[in-house]
Amino acid sequence: MNKIITTRLWPCVGRHKLGMLFIGAFLLISSNLFAQERMVSGKISDADTGESMPGATIVIKGQTAGTITDVDGNYSLSVGNDAVLLISFVGYKTKEITVGNQSVIDVSLEIDITQLSEVVVVGYGTQESKDVTGVVSTVNAKDFNKGAIASADNLIAGKVAGVSITPSTEPGGSPNIVIRGVTSLNAGAQPLIVVDGVTLDNTGYGGGRNGLNFINPSDIESMTILKDASAAAIYGARAAAGVILITTKSGKSGVPKISYDGYYSYSRPKVDYGFLSPSNFRAVVANKAPQVLPLLGNSNTVWVDEVVQPISGQSHNVSFSGGTDKSTFSVSLNHQVNNGVVKYSKNEVTRANVKVTTKMLNDDLTVSVQQRSALSKDNFGSVSGAVFTFDPTQPIYDSANEDYGGYWEWKQGLAPANPVSTLEQVKNIGETRRNFTALNAEYKIPYIKGLALNVIGSADFRDGKSQQFTPTTYLSGTSNLGFISEGAHKAYTYNFEPYISFKKEIEKIETNFEILAGYSYQETYSESFGIFGDDLTTNVYGWNNPAVIGNLKPWEINAVENQLQAVYGRVNISLKDRYLLTSSIRYDGSTRFGSGNRYGVFPSVALGWRLLEEDFMSFLTQTFSNLKLRVGWGQLGNQAIGDYRYEKFYFSSTNDARYQFGNTFYNLLRPTGVDPDIKWETTTTTNIGLDFGLLDNRLTGTLDYYNKVTTDLLATVAPPAFTNVSDVVTTNIAEMYNKGIELGLNYVVYDRQKFDWDISFNAAWNKNEITKLDRGGADSPGLPTGGISGDVGQTIKIWKVGEAYDAFYTYIRDPNGVSSSGVKYQDVNNDGQINEDDLQIVGKPAPDVILGFTSSMTYGNFGLDFTLRSNLGNEVYNNTASANGYYSQIFQGGIRNNIHESALETNYNSRQLHSDYYVENASFLRMDNITLSYNYNKLKFLNARIYGTVHNLFTLSGYSGPNPEISGGIDNAGYPMATTYIVGVSLNF
Amino acid sequence: MKKIITTFILLVVFTSCTDLDLKPATGTTANFTFTDAFAYKQYMGKIYAAYMLTGQDGPAGDPDLALVNDEGFTSYMRAYWKAQQITTDETHLTWTDGGIQDMNTHQWTSENQFVRVLYYRLALIISLSNDFLEQSTAEKIADNGVKEGEVDEILEFRNEVRFLRAMAYWHALDLFRNVPLVTTITSAPPTQATPDQLFTFIETELNEIEGLLPNPRSNEYGRVDKGAVWMLQAKLYLNAEVYIGAPKYTECLTAVNKVISAGYTLNPNYLANFMADNDTSNELIFNFTSDGLNSQTWGGTTFLVHAPILGTMTPEDYGVDAGWSGPRATKVFVNKFADITGATDKRAIFVTAGRSIELPEPNDNASIGGYGVPKYVNKTSTGADGSNATFVDTDWPVFRLADAYLMYAEAVLRGGTGGDLATALTLVNDLRQRAYGNASGNITSGQLTLDFILDERSRELYWEATRRVDLIRFGQFTTSGVWPWKGGTEAGSVTDAKYNIFPIPATDLAANPGLKQNPGY
Structure with a gap:
């Protein structure tokens, strides 16, 4: 959704208000005042919000005389009787009022959706959207998702074409963000996050779930996604997976504002994982394994119901902002409790933010400083394994097992522990503090107009701890040694980015140009260390006293460091306001590569053509209100491969992995396996796009076609055996492309005073294919990948030339029948046996099409907003079903186990992990977010908004598991999805 | 204003342009690592340990x-033991991990993960050895600044590493036959050597280091000496007909004779060779060391002790805290003993109580099918428990004098010169007298046949990871010889001759397209 129309966003309007106040004052002082017959006065206000509008201009039609409104929106002006007032404000429709005999004229102005060209944030600066040539999508605060938002990524899910944000179902968890398809095999492929110009590094975020949790979502003013290479190339070696620019809110001059936002939430988990109920289990046992029947217990326990619960949560946010025309400030304090639907799991965040901006030296120097601190506490918990398979005929508690916490247990070697015992006795917490300080300074050199020096500097400290405790009353198998683990993590990232920009307009040739050149340095260090061990002598201290560990092991101190430095430049040229050129280049160096491949060059060039500015296109102006053609090309890199991958290093073993010579035990040295010639992954993107506006920009949109080719893809694969000191090395082996078409539409259905209705729709089609794989000849089946549970060492996906990334690779069930063992697969190559050669590609986890639909409606004081999201053409491998959906699991390993209900359909008696039965269409349509709100603005001192939101109201899908949206497409019954109901209030004083 | 501009320029100038050359804080490059003999010894230790342990963090984690x-699964000796045992008439493993049953039934493919372990472990041991030899050249040692007095010791390590590499190549020749012969670290995809080239390489290496290694039992415990070289030579030559189609029984006898006259003695207590204090047994020629506290792994002898403890057996009886209900005896193997109670031949240690000799359910751990064979235990010869109930102290006997005796007899029977039938009979009867406690089990010269040797090797060396090699040498592994579940049926059936060697893993065929798969796969 490339937003071209104006918004009612406060910061934007506020800036203009201030500006208009000055311009108006100037006009007032300098203009000649004509004959004055009498005074009219009045108040100018926003037609929509009723708020007064300082700085609005009132002039008499046909004259230069006029005035501007004061800070309360009031004006007074001398006029003649036949005067006509023109009342205007940037971004609003100008109104004409005939004075007649009125002496008090109050006017309310309506927003002009056609007028404004929005200013968008791009790397190292801003641009007017009309001048943008790259694929840049901005979502402003007004359009953010609403409700219980724990981290910034949740704000824009479903809002931008081609940007797939798979939210985590865990409280405070980390999402999977994919922009225009996967561009990396197994090197990191998450987009680069830039906060107010500072590139974030989230490594070393030990003990926490999501590195973005430190930013209070309500402090965010806008999020901008740089989708193509021409926009993102200025971020060079880290931009291949796209770039997300986060702009935070600043204070506004004027009366200080205090606001409070708070909500209460209630989450109901979705737990239809498909395991047999106790009574069904008994029936199946009676039918399929009658010899086991006497071994069953007498209880009826639905284990998952003992572990999962509906739960409430809450959030409180107070912000205070204001300022003068020289300085503004913004302060916020936030406390959020995100309780998990798995008992004991939660995420609790406390965030404080201060941002101060000040202008000095005749406003030539602008300095903005921000300090964000967050304390994030996580309690980890999950549903897995035994929660589903534990014998449903056994009780939770057993009074005979006092030594084991009173829980019923199998007490057998490889048997799982009682899941309720695991839930209640095994504790795993993390705590992370983050302190982010950033400085942005801009100095406009007074005697060279257009030249500015900029500095971005930041220090970002993360430290955290992780603690685990299992008492000796916890019996797992036959072992009850207890366990304590204490880990300490710390990391820091420093950024320093000086750059120069120069803007100039050459009127003679109707050309505007802007040049930017800069240097960038980033350093990240992270380390973790700790101790762990078992054989506890007592449980009384919990994790607080590691001295009770009988068998103590130190963690190896794991310290990694990396540095990046770069020089970059960009030139923007706008000729006659219709021919646009943007070209950038970045020369990036990273410590992650050997000296031969340490530096990379990432160029880009893009052209734009604003067709309506051409005389010979004037016939189009009847239809179009905006039409811009864009063509861009550029190269991006990916260096998220881990540190020190180019040179062999020798690491020592721990004390329990030593080897004995004589009577001495020697710690062992092992070299790391490396490819000394490892180099960047490079993504080359070509993009052709069209921005358009119809119906006076009531309907705006963008249409893009892209082709992204990634070469030198890195993967950790087996080198030829006998050559390297490791069986796997990370090396450049493949090429892949992503091609796609994206459409974003925004339509203002109504914009009447009482009734506003905006809808936006986005659709993205993407096709991905591996085109080269330096593994095997033409007849090689490809590289297996995608490890699954259910058996050791099994994979379900493959990388293969000519196929999509991570394609599912299985046997095909023979439609002609099933053998006595319950299985029959197609002998694809007709060689008389069923083996690996008969495996076939049957699907892929990435959707063909991603859709998003947002509706925002205001009627009087009521508002209704919703976001629908859909993925089409993606498959999920139901590993929960495949690992447990067979009858012989009922009695296996000497214990009774529940099975997945799919067995009733498949009749599989033995585990069939590689059956195509488990690869399912997982297309879905989800009501992500729906909010009904009421605005109460009758009070002078207070504007109140109350709202109710539902997250995940419904999901339509044919997929058999509880959640069709699985990152990577292998469903292992992760953290349960929940439907969350929220009631909240926003108060603005 | 000037101040601002000056500051800006100074900032840019002074902060820019580092060399971006970082070293990790917890590991070091070779030139910083190998500055004394101790570091080289730690690296040599890694190569020994690469046969037993699975990683850098015990028992698992790295x-x-x-x-x-x-x-x-990735312990070499654990995988090697499975390859040598569960593919044969001695052992059946009921586990259902992908690929296990295919090992029992001779149906493995190039995707089998246990075959992959064997192949990549050997490749790793060979590559680590090659890297060690590259890092320990006289030139490198000098460059790294090693003190003069420590240089000779490092050069001695090189001989041991060459032995470990030769042993890995012997395993590769035996298991895969057609593998690359690589002696340096390289990024060039290697091509396969012929069996003759591999054989010659191993033979030459062993001949060279034979004179360089210490005399038997004069090196530190756990490190190789001449005895290990002779045993490896004997095994290479004994199987030469299988490997290169040429008999080398005379060369075998030459090596075996050196072993027999080196001063090793049979341990009067047969089972003491497999106990937690077996480092004291004078019968064992070379062991991989194991320690419950300092050398933890889920492979190695920890596997050997835990896995055979079946559901009807008591783990504490064997010095450990759990049984893994895994390998068990086949009927064919049990019947190699005329009296399975152990009353006459004490080597028959079958656990029969509550169990059946038949194995109708090949993949049910809890099944009572198959007798237990608790040959390896984590108790000392005096009955004390090992240092840890989970990870065992029992060392892995790689070469044992009894094997040398049987190789002597076989090489003589197969026509080798340098030995005689009378000595052969004496040596075999030495083993049987120990087994029976008296001469009642002795055989006559007429009974000393090759068929007897094959059976006697099973009775003496069962579950010691030599059975597959023996059956192949006697032509009894695939196209002849039948035992339960061979070929996939309970009665058993013969299998294709291709199973005499394992396939090159598909992973390596993909990584190195120049490789040719072994015939039939």
Whole structure:
């Protein structure tokens, strides 16, 4: 959704208000005042919000005389009787009022959706959207998702074409963000996050779930996604997976504002994982394994119901902002409790933010400083394994097992522990503090107009701890040694980015140009260390006293460091306001590569053509209100491969992995396996796009076609055996492309005073294919990948030339029948046996099409907003079903186990992990977010908004598991999805 | 204003342009690592340990191999034991991990993860050895600044590493036959050597280091000496007909004679060779060391002790805290003993109580099918428990004098010169007298046949990871010889001759397209 129309966003309007106040004052002082017959006065206000509008201009039609409104929106002006007032404000429709005999004229102005060209944030600066040539999508605060938002990524899910944000179902968890398809095999492929110009590094975020949790979502003013290479190339070696620019809110001059936002939430988990109920289990046992029947217990326990619960949560946010025309400030304090639907799991965040901006030296120097601190506490918990398979005929508690916490247990070697015992006795917490300080300074050199020096500097400290405790009353198998683990993590990232920009307009040739050149340095260090061990002598201290560990092991101190430095430049040229050129280049160096491949060059060039500015296109102006053609090309890199991958290093073993010579035990040295010639992954993107506006920009949109080719893809694969000191090395082996078409539409259905209705729709089609794989000849089946549970060492996906990334690779069930063992697969190559050669590609986890639909409606004081999201053409491998959906699991390993209900359909008696039965269409349509709100603005001192939101109201899908949206497409019954109901209030004083 | 501009320029100038050359804080490059003999010894230790342990963190956590994702599976000796035992008439393994049953039934493919462990472990041992030899050249030692007095010791390590590499190549020749012969670290995809080239390489290496290694039992415990070289030579030559189609029984006898006259003695207590204090047994020629506290792994002898403890057996009886209900005896193997109670031949240690000799359910751990064979235990010869109930102290006997005796007899029977039938009979009867406690089990010269040797090797060396090699040498592994579940049926059936060697893993065929798969796969 490339937003071209104006918004009612406060910061934007506020800036203009201030500006208009000055311009108006100037006009007032300098203009000649004509004959004055009498005074009219009045108040100018926003037609929509009723708020007064300082700085609005009132002039008499046909004259230069006029005035501007004061800070309360009031004006007074001398006029003649036949005067006509023109009342205007940037971004609003100008109104004409005939004075007649009125002496008090109050006017309310309506927003002009056609007028404004929005200013968008791009790397190292801003641009007017009309001048943008790259694929840049901005979502402003007004359009953010609403409700219980724990981290910034949740704000824009479903809002931008081609940007797939798979939210985590865990409280405070980390999402999977994919922009225009996967561009990396197994090197990191998450987009680069830039906060107010500072590139974030989230490594070393030990003990926490999501590195973005430190930013209070309500402090965010806008999020901008740089989708193509021409926009993102200025971020060079880290931009291949796209770039997300986060702009935070600043204070506004004027009366200080205090606001409070708070909500209460209630989450109901979705737990239809498909395991047999106790009574069904008994029936199946009676039918399929009658010899086991006497071994069953007498209880009826639905284990998952003992572990999962509906739960409430809450959030409180107070912000205070204001300022003068020289300085503004913004302060916020936030406390959020995100309780998990798995008992004991939660995420609790406390965030404080201060941002101060000040202008000095005749406003030539602008300095903005921000300090964000967050304390994030996580309690980890999950549903897995035994929660589903534990014998449903056994009780939770057993009074005979006092030594084991009173829980019923199998007490057998490889048997799982009682899941309720695991839930209640095994504790795993993390705590992370983050302190982010950033400085942005801009100095406009007074005697060279257009030249500015900029500095971005930041220090970002993360430290955290992780603690685990299992008492000796916890019996797992036959072992009850207890366990304590204490880990300490710390990391820091420093950024320093000086750059120069120069803007100039050459009127003679109707050309505007802007040049930017800069240097960038980033350093990240992270380390973790700790101790762990078992054989506890007592449980009384919990994790607080590691001295009770009988068998103590130190963690190896794991310290990694990396540095990046770069020089970059960009030139923007706008000729006659219709021919646009943007070209950038970045020369990036990273410590992650050997000296031969340490530096990379990432160029880009893009052209734009604003067709309506051409005389010979004037016939189009009847239809179009905006039409811009864009063509861009550029190269991006990916260096998220881990540190020190180019040179062999020798690491020592721990004390329990030593080897004995004589009577001495020697710690062992092992070299790391490396490819000394490892180099960047490079993504080359070509993009052709069209921005358009119809119906006076009531309907705006963008249409893009892209082709992204990634070469030198890195993967950790087996080198030829006998050559390297490791069986796997990370090396450049493949090429892949992503091609796609994206459409974003925004339509203002109504914009009447009482009734506003905006809808936006986005659709993205993407096709991905591996085109080269330096593994095997033409007849090689490809590289297996995608490890699954259910058996050791099994994979379900493959990388293969000519196929999509991570394609599912299985046997095909023979439609002609099933053998006595319950299985029959197609002998694809007709060689008389069923083996690996008969495996076939049957699907892929990435959707063909991603859709998003947002509706925002205001009627009087009521508002209704919703976001629908859909993925089409993606498959999920139901590993929960495949690992447990067979009858012989009922009695296996000497214990009774529940099975997945799919067995009733498949009749599989033995585990069939590689059956195509488990690869399912997982297309879905989800009501992500729906909010009904009421605005109460009758009070002078207070504007109140109350709202109710539902997250995940419904999901339509044919997929058999509880959640069709699985990152990577292998469903292992992760953290349960929940439907969350929220009631909240926003108060603005 | 000037101040601002000056500051800006100074900032840019002074902060820019580092060399971006970072070293990790917890590991070092070779030139910083190998500055004394101790560091080289730690690296040599890694190569020994690469046969037993699975990674740098005991028992698991930082694996050496990434291609198989259960670290416990990746212990070389654990995988080697399975390859030598569960493919044969001695042992059946009921586990259902992908690929296990295919090992029992001779149906493995190039995707089998246990075959992958064997192949990549050997490749790793060979590559680590090659790297060690590259890092320990006289030139490198000098460059790294090693003190003069420590240089000779490092050069001695090189001989041991060459032995470990030769042994890995012997395993590769035996298991895969057609593998690359690589002696340096390289990024060039290697091509396969012929069996003759591999054989010659191993033979030459062993001949060279024979004179360089210490005399038997004069090196530190756990490190190789001449005895290990002779045993490896004997095994290479005994199987030469299988490997290169040329008999080398005379060369075998030459090596065996050196072993027999080196001063090793049979341990009067047969089972003491497999106990937690077996480091004291004078019968054992070379062991991989194991320690419950300092050398933890889910493979090695920890596997050997735990896995054979079946559901009807009591783990504490064997010095450990759990049984893994795994390998068990086949009927064919049990019947190699005329009296299975152990009353006459004490080597028959079968656990029969509550169990059946038949194995109707090949993949049910809890099944009572198959007798237990608790040959390896974590108790000392005096009955004390090992240092840890989970990870065992029992060392892995790689070469044992009894094997040398039987090789002597076989090489003589197969026509080798340098030995005689009378000595052969004496040596075999030495083993039987120990087994029976008296001469009642002795055989006559007429009974000393090759068929007897094959059976006697089973009775003496059962579950010691030599059975597959023996059956192949006697032509009884695939196209002849039948035992339960061979070929996939309970009665058993013969299998294709291609199973005499394992396939090159598909992973390596993909990584190195120049490789040719072994025939039939």
